[in-house]
Amino acid sequence: GTPNVYTVWSPLGNVSYExxxxxxxxxxxxxxxxKQSYGSKDSDRDGLGHYTDDPLVITEKFGGQWATTQFQAGDVLIFGMFLMHxxxxxxxxxxxxxVDARYQSAYEKVDERWSGKKPKGHFK
Known part of the structure; x- marks a missing residue:
């Protein structure tokens, strides 16, 4: 499909730091x-799961800074598929x-695994 996919994440209840x-x-x-290495991989084709169990590996290797907050029910966080989270x-x-939902333009190429009457989803 397209790399122009957006995630919309929203808590259904209040979420404290704890x-x-x-x-x-x-x-x-x-x-x-x-983006050119891990970001170009596919979980099914390349047998990938997540990048690391330790998020500090990301900031130590590439930079950036981790950020979070306490969330209230109904808050919405929208981000593209290349934002590490x-x-x-x-x-x-x-x-x-x-709730975690993905959105893309109707004009973009669709990932066949997730569309149609009987989408196959992830390969097993």
Whole structure:
């Protein structure tokens, strides 16, 4: 599909720092070396999952700064597919529930795995 995909993330309830909301690496959408390597890979074709379990690897290797905040129900965070992001650890005994949706222009190429009457999704 197209690389012009946007994620819309929104918590369905309030998310304190302890509940571990979303964090983004400021400026990471401009890390050209990362975009040309990891950013050009496909999870199915190349057998990739996530980049790292330690978000500090990103800032130590490429720069940038991690940012987060406490979120309120209904907040919305919109970002492109090249912005490095992660979910922080929930250290409470409460559920943290959020909605994560992807959007693209109707004029852009569609990823066949996610469209049609019976989309195949990720390969198994």
């Amino acid at each position: 509940m571990g909301g979303l964090a983004i690496c400021l400026g990471s959408h401009r890390f050209e070396t990362l 992660c979910s922080l650890e929930n250290t409470t005994n409460q559920y943290r529930i959020s």
